[in-house]
Amino acid sequence: MSTKRITGPEIEKLIQLLAKVPGLGPRSARRAALHMIKKKNQLMAPLAAALSEAAEKVTVCSVCGNADTVDPCSICTDPRRDGATLIVVEDVADLWALERAGAMNAKYHVLGGTLSPLDGVGPDDLNIRSLVDRVGAEGTSELILAVNATVEGQTTAHYITDQLGDTGVRVTRLAHGVPVGGELDYLDEGTLSAALRSRTSF
Amino acid sequence: MSTKRITGPEIEKLIQLLAKVPGLGPRSARRAALHMIKKKNQLMAPLAAALSEAAEKVTVCSVCGNADTVDPCSICTDPRRDGATLIVVEDVADLWALERAGAMNAKYHVLGGTLSPLDGVGPDDLNIRSLVDRVGAEGTSELILAVNATVEGQTTAHYITDQLGDTGVRVTRLAHGVPVGGELDYLDEGTLSAALRSRTSF
Ligand SMILES: [Zn+2]
Numbered sequence: 001m002s003t004k005r006i007t008g009p010e011i012e013k014l015i016q017l018l019a020k021v022p023g024l025g026p027r028s029a030r031r032a033a034l035h036m037i038k039k040k041n042q043l044m045a046p047l048a049a050a051l052s053e054a055a056e057k058v059t060v061c062s063v064c065g066n067a068d069t070v071d072p073c074s075i076c077t078d079p080r081r082d083g084a085t086l087i088v089v090e091d092v093a094d095l096w097a098l099e100r101a102g103a104m105n106a107k108y109h110v111l112g113g114t115l116s117p118l119d120g121v122g123p124d125d126l127n128i129r130s131l132v133d134r135v136g137a138e139g140t141s142e143l144i145l146a147v148n149a150t151v152e153g154q155t156t157a158h159y160i161t162d163q164l165g166d167t168g169v170r171v172t173r174l175a176h177g178v179p180v181g182g183e184l185d186y187l188d189e190g191t192l193s194a195a196l197r198s199r200t201s202f
Numbered sequence: 203m204s205t206k207r208i209t210g211p212e213i214e215k216l217i218q219l220l221a222k223v224p225g226l227g228p229r230s231a232r233r234a235a236l237h238m239i240k241k242k243n244q245l246m247a248p249l250a251a252a253l254s255e256a257a258e259k260v261t262v263c264s265v266c267g268n269a270d271t272v273d274p275c276s277i278c279t280d281p282r283r284d285g286a287t288l289i290v291v292e293d294v295a296d297l298w299a300l301e302r303a304g305a306m307n308a309k310y311h312v313l314g315g316t317l318s319p320l321d322g323v324g325p326d327d328l329n330i331r332s333l334v335d336r337v338g339a340e341g342t343s344e345l346i347l348a349v350n351a352t353v354e355g356q357t358t359a360h361y362i363t364d365q366l367g368d369t370g371v372r373v374t375r376l377a378h379g380v381p382v383g384g385e386l387d388y389l390d391e392g393t394l395s396a397a398l399r400s401r402t403s404f
């Protein structure tokens with residue numbers, strides 16, 4: 001409506017950027033900005049510092065694809081983890097969701113997406129080659145395909161199984177119980193735990 | 203559940219701070235953090251800079267209480283505004299909401315809350331003294347009490363009216379009624395009664 005200025009350009013810019021954060025729209029961005037203005041020392045300044053430090057230090061694990069501030073990541077270098085089991089996920093968000101479920105003590109491999117010919121995403125655009133290499137090099141005994149229950153996810157699972165055909169690794173997938181078309185990241189811990197426990201041969 | 207480390211402490215800290223932003227909970231904070239990690243240069247670093255700059259420059263207008271990066275604020279120094287009309291609001295968020303509505307070209311006065319004896323909020327905790335002073339000094343002709351339609355809001359409105367008793371300023375308040383686009387079925391009886399009493403010719 002009005003193009004009159006009601007606050008400083010620095011605050012307007014902050015609101016514009018906050019509106020791009022998933023979960024916040026233009027209205028909640030204004031609300032968030034005002035809240036942070038009130039909590040300048042407790043929230044606004046610390047969040048600025050945390051974002052700046054994270055932006056500087058965040059890196060992608062060259063082994064598994066997790067987001068961390070060290071490479072290899074905290075999971076890949078954790079000696080208490082069972083390295084014989086690899087859980088294959090599409091996205092880092094899925095890795096974190098499975099970790100929150102706390103059902104497995106395995107390691108992970110982040111594909112970085114799913115095969116999608118229509119979107120021009122082929123095998124070379126995903127971390128599939130490095131997965132096959134890992135299975136060979138690390139002596140993986142079980143590979144759990146924890147991909148989304150979507151057409152693309154299942155297509156990707158089949159493709160990976162084909163690539164692993166002669167390695168002798170046991171390939172399993174999450175139990176049904178994941179809603180068809182559902183995304184892992186939106187599921188509760190109980191469902192994810194049950195799906196992991198009831199995993200079946202692929 | 204698990205206390206195992208899955209990512210760097212800098213990223214965990216970022217997620218904890220993001221979870222304190224209104225509109226984001228713990229789960230959406232993780233989602234937001236992962237999104238920003240992917241958009242490090244387009245979103246994470248610019249947001250860090252915007253927060254830092256806003257935290258450094260933001261100030262409260264010493265005249266009206268608006269949040270801005272200059273004092274007096276952009277509204278108080280705008281020569282096109284009708285200074286004879288003052289809109290009294292509880293909070294800066296209300297000021298911004300009214301500005302978005304774009305219905306008035308007035309100036310504002312932010313109380314900073316409402317009278318609430320139970321919470322220990324008395325007249326001296328709000329910007330009421332400065333409001334009365336402004337009305338005297340600026341020759342205000344109309345004071346619009348745009349406080350919330352709550353018990354505390356109305357108590358505060360009455361208190362302010364008492365304080366202004368002999369200044370001759372016209373004191374008005376927002377009309378009660380059905381919100382535009384609102385469904386009668388969802389409104390409380392008080393709103394419906396008020397809307398009926400204040401009915402207008404069709
Ligand atoms: Zn890793």
Ligand SMILES: [Zn+2]
Pocket residue numbers: 263264265266267268274275276277278
């Ligand atoms: Zn002002």
